[in-house]
Amino acid sequence: MTAVDVVSLLGGRFPRVSPRASADFPAINVSAEDLPAVMRVLRDECGYDLLTDVSGVDWGMDAEPRFGVIYHLHSIAGNAYLRVATLCSVGEPPSVPSMVSLWPSADWHERETYDFFGIRFEGHPDLRRILMWDGYPHFPLRKEFPLAGVETVLPDEEVAAETGVKVQPAPMAGGPFVAPQEDTVREREPRAKDESWNERRPKPEN
Amino acid sequence: MVSANNDFTYNSKIEGDVIVTKADAVVNWIRSHSMWPMPMGLACCAIELMASGAARHDISRFGAEVMRFSPRQSDVMIVSGTVTYKMATAVRRIYDQMAAPKWVIAMGACASSGGMYRSYSVLQGVDRIVPVDVYVSGCPPRPEALLDAIIKLQGKVAKEPALGKLFKA
Numbered sequence: 489m490t491a492v493d494v495v496s497l498l499g500g501r502f503p504r505v506s507p508r509a510s511a512d513f514p515a516i517n518v519s520a521e522d523l524p525a526v527m528r529v530l531r532d533e534c535g536y537d538l539l540t541d542v543s544g545v546d547w548g549m550d551a552e553p554r555f556g557v558i559y560h561l562h563s564i565a566g567n568a569y570l571r572v573a574t575l576c577s578v579g580e581p582p583s584v585p586s587m588v589s590l591w592p593s594a595d596w597h598e599r600e601t602y603d604f605f606g607i608r609f610e611g612h613p614d615l616r617r618i619l620m621w622d623g624y625p626h627f628p629l630r631k632e633f634p635l636a637g638v639e640t641v642l643p644d645e646e647v648a649a650e651t652g653v654k655v656q657p658a659p660m661a662g663g664p665f666v667a668p669q670e671d672t673v674r675e676r677e678p679r680a681k682d683e684s685w686n687e688r689r690p691k692p693e694n
Numbered sequence: 695m696v697s698a699n700n701d702f703t704y705n706s707k708i709e710g711d712v713i714v715t716k717a718d719a720v721v722n723w724i725r726s727h728s729m730w731p732m733p734m735g736l737a738c739c740a741i742e743l744m745a746s747g748a749a750r751h752d753i754s755r756f757g758a759e760v761m762r763f764s765p766r767q768s769d770v771m772i773v774s775g776t777v778t779y780k781m782a783t784a785v786r787r788i789y790d791q792m793a794a795p796k797w798v799i800a801m802g803a804c805a806s807s808g809g810m811y812r813s814y815s816v817l818q819g820v821d822r823i824v825p826v827d828v829y830v831s832g833c834p835p836r837p838e839a840l841l842d843a844i845i846k847l848q849g850k851v852a853k854e855p856a857l858g859k860l861f862k863a
Binding site: 619620621633634637638642643646648651653657659660664678 | 779780782783786787790808810811812813814815816818822823
């Protein structure tokens with residue numbers, strides 16, 4: 489079932505559904521208002537009975553709307569994937585309807601997306617952070633958040649008081665540390681992209 | 695023929711087997727040969743920690759096979775794996791619950807320095823939160839490296855003035 493098939497099947501009911509460019513499997517664009525109805529049709533009439541993934545996208549600081557959500561559906565009987573992309577509401581916090589009522593697996597996926605992007609899922613039964621601790625003041629996967637992090641307090645006040653330790657930005661000497669995807673295995677140890685400077689030797693000016 | 699009794703100090707037949715030594719040596723010998731770990735298995739290094747406990751490497755040759763997941767009767771906390779900030783508070787809490795004397799082995803690159811995770815969520819070295827005695831390099835270290843760390847720690851414990859510190863924290 490290609491994206492064109494899906495769009496034609498959704499037919500005249502949802503005129504705003506459009507095919508989306510994709511390198512692997514079919515993908516469609518859906519507006520946030522149509523999302524619950526479209527997803528219900530996809531689940532009940534197209535056989536996409538498994539929601540495998542929910543993830544957020546930050547399209548950049550000046551994009552409008554800035555945030556989007558991507559859903560990956562899988563049809564177990566048809567062995568087919570479908571990618572559904574939508575854009576969140578404009579404003580802060582961005583929001584999008586929750587899919588927990590259709591697929592229970594959306595629960596933790598949406599909590600994770602909320603945790604990292606701050607996207608609110610309207611109708612989610614328990615929208616708490618899932619990986620970072622409660623009370624963490626930032627959304628780490630937003631574009632303006634540095635990879636090294638920003639200084640905040642430890643999640644546990646007692647331990648913070650006893651050790652005097654804070655959450656500090658990681659030293660990014662020439663980072664990010666990535667594994668080069670060539671050469672032999674022994675050469676693929678993760679390393680800084682720019683090894684000309686580190687904490688002891690400042691970055692050369694040129 | 696009766697021989698003269700010329701035992702003037704110590705007769706093992708009469709007094710039984712006694713060994714004279716220093717209290718420090720005894721206490722440190724006992725401590726260093728019963729290093730019960732508090733396994734802090736947080737990531738892949740924990741698999742190597744389990745391998746150290748398994749038959750081939752057999753950590754019990756060093757008296758360190760008693761891995762109960764409780765701080766109550768452990769001597770050495772082996773932090774094996776990536777310590778995130780969220781977990782760091784739990785690591786510190788469990789370290790506080792361990793009875794003194796206690797030691798810490800930072801196993802692997804992540805526990806020693808944050809490893810390759812230079813990111814917002816990872817504690818850059820567990821020594822920021824607990825005092826570390828032995829660092830083990832490697833990603834992951836082989837079980838032999840962990841056994842080497844335990845031997846190193848035994849050497850360190852053997853040199854401690856144990857009796858003088860017996861009633862101090």
